[in-house]
Amino acid sequence: MHGLMLNVPGVRPAVVYLLRALGIYVLAHYGWKYGTSNTHAAANATILTNVWALAASSGGRLVVTAAPAGNWWALNAVSLNHGASSLQKAISIVGIGGSSASGAHIKVYGTNGPYISLATSSDSPLAMCSIENLYIDHGSLPTNGATLRLGYVGRFLVRNVRMMGSEAFIGVQLIASASIHMQDCTITVQDASGAACVSCEQTIDTGGLIFTACDLTGVFGSNTTGLYFQNSGDIDTVIIQGGTSLKDNYAGIRANAATTGFVQNLLAVGIVIDVCKYAVLLFPAASYGSWDFTGCWVAGSIYALAFSSENGGSISGVSYTGGLLTEPDNVVTGDTMSAAILLRGGVSNVTITGARVAAASANAAGKAAMICENVSSTHPSHVTVTGSYLRAGASADAVITATSGTTPITVVGNDLKGGADADGLAIAGVTSTGGTSRTATANSYTA
Amino acid sequence: MEGHWALWLAAGLLLLTAYGIVVAVGVLLNVAGVLLSLQDAARNADTSATEQESRLTRERQARTYRAPGNRAERRRTLRAVK
Numbered sequence: 001m002h003g004l005m006l007n008v009p010g011v012r013p014a015v016v017y018l019l020r021a022l023g024i025y026v027l028a029h030y031g032w033k034y035g036t037s038n039t040h041a042a043a044n045a046t047i048l049t050n051v052w053a054l055a056a057s058s059g060g061r062l063v064v065t066a067a068p069a070g071n072w073w074a075l076n077a078v079s080l081n082h083g084a085s086s087l088q089k090a091i092s093i094v095g096i097g098g099s100s101a102s103g104a105h106i107k108v109y110g111t112n113g114p115y116i117s118l119a120t121s122s123d124s125p126l127a128m129c130s131i132e133n134l135y136i137d138h139g140s141l142p143t144n145g146a147t148l149r150l151g152y153v154g155r156f157l158v159r160n161v162r163m164m165g166s167e168a169f170i171g172v173q174l175i176a177s178a179s180i181h182m183q184d185c186t187i188t189v190q191d192a193s194g195a196a197c198v199s200c201e202q203t204i205d206t207g208g209l210i211f212t213a214c215d216l217t218g219v220f221g222s223n224t225t226g227l228y229f230q231n232s233g234d235i236d237t238v239i240i241q242g243g244t245s246l247k248d249n250y251a252g253i254r255a256n257a258a259t260t261g262f263v264q265n266l267l268a269v270g271i272v273i274d275v276c277k278y279a280v281l282l283f284p285a286a287s288y289g290s291w292d293f294t295g296c297w298v299a300g301s302i303y304a305l306a307f308s309s310e311n312g313g314s315i316s317g318v319s320y321t322g323g324l325l326t327e328p329d330n331v332v333t334g335d336t337m338s339a340a341i342l343l344r345g346g347v348s349n350v351t352i353t354g355a356r357v358a359a360a361s362a363n364a365a366g367k368a369a370m371i372c373e374n375v376s377s378t379h380p381s382h383v384t385v386t387g388s389y390l391r392a393g394a395s396a397d398a399v400i401t402a403t404s405g406t407t408p409i410t411v412v413g414n415d416l417k418g419g420a421d422a423d424g425l426a427i428a429g430v431t432s433t434g435g436t437s438r439t440a441t442a443n444s445y446t447a
Numbered sequence: 448m449e450g451h452w453a454l455w456l457a458a459g460l461l462l463l464t465a466y467g468i469v470v471a472v473g474v475l476l477n478v479a480g481v482l483l484s485l486q487d488a489a490r491n492a493d494t495s496a497t498e499q500e501s502r503l504t505r506e507r508q509a510r511t512y513r514a515p516g517n518r519a520e521r522r523r524t525l526r527a528v529k
Contacts, residue, residue: 004480005473014470015477026481063481096484133488160488 003028003065023060025051027073034067034074038109038139041074048078052091056082059090064104064134066097072105074139079117081124088127088154095133105135113145113169120151122176130157137165141190146173146199153177163187171197171216176233178206186215191222197246199228200235202261207236211244218249220275221332226252231261234286238266245272252276252298255284257311262286272297275328277335279304284313293320299328301335301363309346310375317349326358337364337393338371343406345375349382357390360418364393368419368426372402372409379405385414392418398426411440418446 006012006029016029031047033040051062067073082089095104108115116136119126136147147168150156154177163171164186171187174180187197197216200209211227218224226246229235246252252273255263262284268291273279279300282288298304304325307315325340340357343350352370359367369390372380383406392399398419402409409427416425425440 004476005469006477008469008473010466010470011473011477014474018474018478019481022482024481024485061485063485065484094485094488096481096488 020060023055023058024063025055025060026063026065027051028065032064032073034071036071038074038076038107041076041109041139044074045076045078048075049080052080053082055091056084056089059129061092061094064093064095064106066095066104072107075106075108075116077108077110077113077115077117079114079120081119081121082126083121083124085123086125088125090129091126092129093131093134095135104133105137107137107139108147109139111140111143113142113147114149114173115142115145115147117146117149118151119153120149120175122152125152125154126156127154128156130159131161132157132159133161135162135164137163138168139166141166142169143192144169146170149173149175150177150180151175153180155179156181158182159184161185161187163189168197169195170199173199173201174206174209175201176204176206177202179208181210181212182214183210183212184214186217188217189219189224191219191224193223195223196225196228197249198226200231200263202231202233202235204233205236205261206231206233207238207265209235209238211240212242214244216244216246216249218247220248220330221277222248222250224249225254226273226276228254228256229261229263229284230256230259231263232259234261235263236265238263240266240268240271243270243272245274247272247274247276249276251278251281252300254278254281255286255288255313257283258285260286262288262313264289266291268293268296270295274299275330277301277332278306279325281306282315283308283311284315285311286313287316288313289316291315291318293318294322296320296323298324299326300337301328301331302338303342304340304357306342306344307347307350308342308344308375309378310344314346315348318347319351319353320355321351321353322355324356324358326356327361327364331361331363335363337361337367339368340390341370343370343372343380343383345373345378345380347380350380350384352385352388354386355388357388359393359396360391361393364396366395366397367393368396368398368401370400372400372406372427374403374405377405379403379407380409381406382408384410384412386410386412387414389415390417394418401426409440411443413441414443416443416445 030051032044167188167190189195189197216226226249279298327337337359340359357369359369369392390399396419399416
């Protein structure tokens with residue numbers, strides 16, 4: 001009903017006044033114009049910046065209404081800062097109306113990002129607000145930068161935001177943000193080196209990233225990453241839950257091998273990582289730890305889980321309970337699976353419980369389900385595999401292979417399938433009867 | 448003449464009132480429209496999240512069922528049952 005009779009003299013000022021009194025700023029009331037080109041992109045960017053400044057005095061919601069079918073709200077790149085020093089403001093951007101799941105369509109123009117930047121300056125912090133119900137795409141494929149960049153933003157909700165069509169280079173980029181909840185978002189990115197659906201690049205110590213029912217999708221067989229940790233500040237507490245999927249990426253979850261911030265206390269529950277070369281690829285330069293996967297489907301063409309200290313970092317404390325670790329349904333042409341699980345070098349306190357771990361297909365011929373190996377003289381330690389089904393690829397030497405320096409290692413009560421070794425294990429120095437610190441007992445084995 | 452003035456005044460007031468009602472209706476529609484749409488959008492987002500969660504759960508179950516190892520097990524199970 002909004003928009004009806006709005007041009008009757010006297011209606012618009014009264015509507016603007018009343019809504020503003022409620023902290024609601026409908027951008028169309030302030031001159032935003034929709035269309036089918038970039039004609040209004042520059043003017044809309046200016047209006048958005050001005051209305052943002054207007055709302056900054058008291059906070060509120062900037063409303064984007066649905067444009068008629070085939071039209072969109074064109075927008076040039078904007079940086080939205082309120083400049084109220086350390087005062088946190090609650091300014092949201094919300095789409096309404098329309099028949100699609102996402103309320104309103106914004107098309108950003110320009111080949112260089114970032115495109116929509118919130119609180120890029122430390123004197124403009126945002127908190128307790130959101131960006132919701134928007135379909136955001138690009139006038140042309142961006143060559144760099146993020147579609148949505150969250151700077152000094154905390155306790156912030158990104159909900160029902162769709163980035164599809166002309167895909168982003170980086171969907172959502174986190175710079176100095178903390179306590180970010182992304183819910184029900186669909187973010188697709190283009191095939192480009194460095195492209196990521198969500199890129200965590202926090203420069204200060206932060207925490208509290210929550211992903212619920214999000215779809216972070218790249219391009220099958222490409223260079224994209226679903227969730228990319230490239231933080232120089234430390235990140236504590238990441239929760240990925242409730243049907244979130246990270247598919248069609250080079251890596252579903254990945255750590256940049258050069259950045260020095262750690263990511264600790266990550267909990268993944270009921271998520272799907274599929275059709276990736278590496279489902280989880282952690283070769284960090286920092287001390288990662290306390291990552292827990294429960295009831296997840298994790299599949300990678302080369303490795304499902306790949307943890308290594310070879311870039312100077314370490315990984316301590318990984319538990320994988322239930323669920324699967326395997327090859328994806330669609331293997332990237334040319335990829336050969338190396339193992340479902342790779343633990344290399346300074347990787348410790350790893351527990352696999354009640355999981356289904358398979359390197360079983362023609363593509364994984366000769367490959368173990370799990371490999372523990374050293375980096376220089378450093379070996380994995382405190383590795384425990386219990387109550388799981390592990391299956392090697394055809395003609396593999398063993399289901400689990402481990403260097404003699406991998407200690408302690410405990411492999412108990414598993415169903416081991418495949419592998420030429422007499423008991424399915426090629427754990428150097430360990431027989432099926434095991435020892436005190438290197439134990440392999442009560443495993444069933446079938447060739 | 449005095450009667451005419453009163454008539455004009457009454458007509459003017461009537462027109463003004465009518466216009467006021469039009470403006471009031473316009474304001475009401477627009478304000479209520481925005482507020483209801485905001486409420487509706489919030490509700491849709493919640494529903495959409497739940498639907499996507501259900502879809503992904505179904506997908507995960509389907510993939511589990513299709514996994515290579517599972518297919519072989521299923522065949523064995525079926526043979527055993529027969």
